[in-house]
Each structure stands twice: as structure tokens, then as C-alpha cells.
Amino acid sequence: MTDLTAETDEGAQEIKPRAETSPAVEALEQGAVLRGVAHEDVDVEVTDGETMIINMGPQHPSTHGVLRLMLELDGETVLRCKPVIGYLHTGMEKQGEDLTYLQGPTNVTRMDYASPLNNELVFSMAVEALLEIEVPERAVWIRMLMSELQRMASHLLFLATNGMDLGAISMMIYGFRDRESVLAFFEKVTGLRMNHNYIRPGGVAADLPDGWRDDVLKMCDYLPSRLDEYDELLTGQPIWRERTQGIGVITTEQALALSATGPILRSTGFPWDLRRTMPYLRYDQLEFDVVVGSYGDTFDRYAIRLNEVRESMRIVRQIVDRMPAGDYRVQDKKVTPPPRARIDESMEALIHHFKIFTEGFKVPEGEVYVAIESPRGELGCYLVSDGSARPHRLHIRAPSFVNLQTLPHLMRGGLVADGVAIISSVDPIMGEVDR
Incomplete structure (x- = not known):
């Protein structure tokens, strides 16, 4: 059985370009419950080397706290989004x-x-x-x-x-x-x-x-x-x-x-x-x-x-x-x-x-x-x-923790500028995410 968790660097603070990632791994990033269909949401032709991976946060003023998003972009289009939490962990x-x-x-x-x-x-x-x-x-x-x-x-x-x-x-x-x-x-x-x-x-x-x-x-x-x-x-x-x-x-x-x-x-x-x-x-x-x-x-x-x-x-x-x-x-x-x-x-x-x-x-x-x-x-x-x-x-x-799972799906296929509006509409409070 293939270990998809290792491929997605679960818990690690990095992601690989989409060109190096299998569709199954992309689906796993979107949430296991959406596996098999999530990777088909965006129909964008991207050749090797054309995508860019950037960090949005954790100090970004529009991430509503110390939330970090790793985004893979094709120009201004968001191909993938991976939230990274834990920066406000209080136990x-x-x-x-x-x-x-x-x-x-x-x-x-x-x-x-x-x-x-x-x-x-x-x-x-x-x-x-x-x-x-x-x-x-x-x-x-x-x-x-x-x-x-x-x-x-x-x-x-x-x-x-x-x-x-x-x-x-x-x-x-x-x-x-x-x-x-x-x-x-x-x-x-x-x-x-x-x-x-x-x-x-x-x-x-x-x-x-x-x-x-x-x-x-x-x-x-x-x-x-x-x-x-x-x-x-x-x-x-x-x-x-x-x-x-x-x-x-x-x-x-x-x-x-x-x-x-x-x-x-x-x-x-x-x-x-x-x-x-x-x-x-x-x-x-x-x-x-x-x-x-x-x-x-x-x-x-x-x-x-x-x-x-x-x-x-x-x-x-x-x-x-x-x-x-x-x-x-x-x-x-x-x-x-x-x-x-x-x-x-x-x-x-x-x-x-x-x-x-x-x-x-x-x-x-x-x-x-x-x-x-x-x-x-x-x-x-x-x-x-x-x-x-x-x-x-x-x-x-915590509803903020659970609702944060929707971000990879909501941001997929949108523009980087729309990401700010989407995060705001989810209205996460990082204190209860990282409780």
C-alpha cells in the first residue's frame, strides 16, 4: 500500500510542486472525504516549472491570527492550498x-x-x-x-x-x-x-x-x-x-x-x-x-x-x-x-x-x-x-478548527486576491484552532 501521508509531508512545513505530486496526494490534501474528485476541480494546463509556491502568513494581517497557508500558484490562480497551524498552541x-x-x-x-x-x-x-x-x-x-x-x-x-x-x-x-x-x-x-x-x-x-x-x-x-x-x-x-x-x-x-x-x-x-x-x-x-x-x-x-x-x-x-x-x-x-x-x-x-x-x-x-x-x-x-x-x-x-478544513477546497481555482476574502468569510479564531 502506498504511504500517501509521507508524500504529502503531513505535519511538515513544505509542499512539493503539483508537477511532482500525484492526483491521489492532491486529493488527500483536500480532505480524505473528497478524495477521488477534488483534484478534478481545477482545469488548468500547467507545464513543469511554471508554478510557484509561496507562503501566506503566519504574520500576514489578513490571516486572522498566526495562520500560515502554503499556496501553489499558476500566475494569479491558486492551484493548491495547505494550511499550517500550531503557531498559537497553548495546550x-x-x-x-x-x-x-x-x-x-x-x-x-x-x-x-x-x-x-x-x-x-x-x-x-x-x-x-x-x-x-x-x-x-x-x-x-x-x-x-x-x-x-x-x-x-x-x-x-x-x-x-x-x-x-x-x-x-x-x-x-x-x-x-x-x-x-x-x-x-x-x-x-x-x-x-x-x-x-x-x-x-x-x-x-x-x-x-x-x-x-x-x-x-x-x-x-x-x-x-x-x-x-x-x-x-x-x-x-x-x-x-x-x-x-x-x-x-x-x-x-x-x-x-x-x-x-x-x-x-x-x-x-x-x-x-x-x-x-x-x-x-x-x-x-x-x-x-x-x-x-x-x-x-x-x-x-x-x-x-x-x-x-x-x-x-x-x-x-x-x-x-x-x-x-x-x-x-x-x-x-x-x-x-x-x-x-x-x-x-x-x-x-x-x-x-x-x-x-x-x-x-x-x-x-x-x-x-x-x-x-x-x-x-x-x-x-x-x-x-x-x-x-x-x-x-x-x-x-472547536468550529474554527473544523471549518479551517474547507480552505483548501474554497481557495482552489480562485485568485490570490480572493484568498483574503475567503479566509475572512471562514472567520477562524486561531485561539480555538491551536487550543
Whole structure:
């Protein structure tokens, strides 16, 4: 049997010219699930010695972090693309096995640093599934509120960076400006603009502050007009359409074969959104639409994120109207630290506080997989407990890591200049790719 892995230099930071590479090896580079047809995607006649191999990144400003792409070019046409990752490796999964379950959210929140609350949510839900505990109703709705605001902030960041990548500098300024209002609310609630450590096993760290409704409704009142401005600035702009329509096309079958989720999969017309297809929290009690595209191209992926901000605002308004009263965390001494006020009054509370944060709490033996819909797709947490106060195994199904597999297919046959638009439309966060 031929060892194709050796031929493709898997893990090595080089590729051979296409003239020296067999069609089977090219297909393997595109992903084993597409083997046998991927090498036929581009019909370009290239004679020996005419191609050029270049590096795009890892320090390229449009690779959204330290992502390196090895490209084989015929003039301006991309014949092959091989992503090289690992430049931002932090070992967060392995480190998570040495931390208690209460320390876990502090660790995972730094993976997708553009959407930290979703990392905390999926980890906390996995721990709660192993503990078999029910989170108070108010905590559930607070989690939904913060998750949807986080989705809005993430997509506004995408609109800013996507505009910057394609030369729409004004959009960069507008996107960061409007995202600022969401981050200011996060700072008011959690004390931090990002990496909040707010969603924890058993509920959330603190209740919503006074006046939170007015702050949220103020955002929901002024953002729609801003989104209309974005539509006018970008969506109908001929140059923007020329740079995005028909660029980086993927079909439903190809996206599913590569396990892509989020806006990439929905851009093909496939309405897969875990909030609707596999509801968690209380999303089954809310009215919202799953935004899909038709052509699976860069423009559809942009339009989906723009319209998902509108849908998130629609969800947020419903949450504001229906937010229940009650506890914001489980009242169980085994998993919940005492209120801060009691620590100053009771020696028992001080001891309880000290022990739960230094020793943690034990979780029954078992394993669980929990998934949620993050701004980039299916974010999953596989957690294995051996009965101790620390996970035996922690694995995060990071959508950026999985979606990055689509790049060799999306960029094949396109122009080098289109590569910037394609990378931006995938919207990878290298913190969760190299976790």
C-alpha cells in the first residue's frame, strides 16, 4: 500500500510542486472525504516549472491570527492550498486536566477570544450534565441573554475585519464602534470586556446589575439603523459584490463531508442551527429564524452574519420581556461558593469558600458530550470524569478548527486576491484552532 501521508509531508512545513505530486496526494490534501474528485476541480494546463509556491502568513494581517497557508500558484490562480497551524498552541485542553471544575471556565474562555462566553457555557453545561443538576430558571435566561449579545459582538467584529480585509476601511471603524456598546455592557455585568469567567457550573457568577434592561433595550433600539447603514454601504455596493459573489463556493454535500457548521454550512441553504435543530437552554421557547444562503459563496457568508445580528436582537428582546425572578446559581454547597457578604460574617462560610476554590468539588464518573451553536458553528465539549475534582479528559470541538478544513477546497481555482476574502468569510479564531 502506498504511504500517501509521507508524500504529502503531513505535519511538515513544505509542499512539493503539483508537477511532482500525484492526483491521489492532491486529493488527500483536500480532505480524505473528497478524495477521488477534488483534484478534478481545477482545469488548468500547467507545464513543469511554471508554478510557484509561496507562503501566506503566519504574520500576514489578513490571516486572522498566526495562520500560515502554503499556496501553489499558476500566475494569479491558486492551484493548491495547505494550511499550517500550531503557531498559537497553548495546550489549554491538557491544562484543563490539571484544573478543578470551578477553574475550568477561566481556562476555556480564552480559546475563542472573540466569543468567550460561549466557551464558558459549553464547559459549564458539560459539568452540569455529569453532576445531573438543574440550573435555576433565571440563570438559564441570563445565559441566553449573554450568549446572544456575545453572538452580536462576534458578528460585529467579523463585519469590521471583513470590511478591512476587502478595503472597506469605514466598515472597520463602524463595526468596532458598535461592538463597543456590547463590550461595555459585558464590563458592567462581569467586570471584564472579554475572558469573563462569568458562566460557571451551577449558574452564573453574579446577578444582572440594576438598570440592565435599559442598557440592553438601548442597544436594541439603535443597532437596527446601523445595520441598515451596513446594508447600504456594503450589500448593494457593486465592488463589494464583485469581490464576494461567486467566490469561495462550497456545496451542501461538500460542507457536510468536511463537517463544516455555522455560517459556512448555512450559506449552502442547509438550515443547521443547534438552537433550532437540537435546542438547549430555552431556545425552543423563543421565536427566531435560521438565516440561510443560496449559493454557498463568500457573499452569502457575509449576509448570514449580518442578518444573524438582527435575529439575535429579536431574541434578546424576548428574553428581556420574559426574564424570570429567582436565584442566579444553584443553592448547593457542594458546587456553589457562599455569597461574598457571608464570608465577612461567618467563619464556616470562609472555610467553605477556601475549600471549594482550592480543592474544588468531585464529579461522578462518566463521560458526556455537549454542543451549542457558537457564532462560528458547533462548539462542543467532550468531558470525561474519573470521580475526582479534575477532569480526566477535556476535549473541545472547536468550529474554527473544523471549518479551517474547507480552505483548501474554497481557495482552489480562485485568485490570490480572493484568498483574503475567503479566509475572512471562514472567520477562524486561531485561539480555538491551536487550543
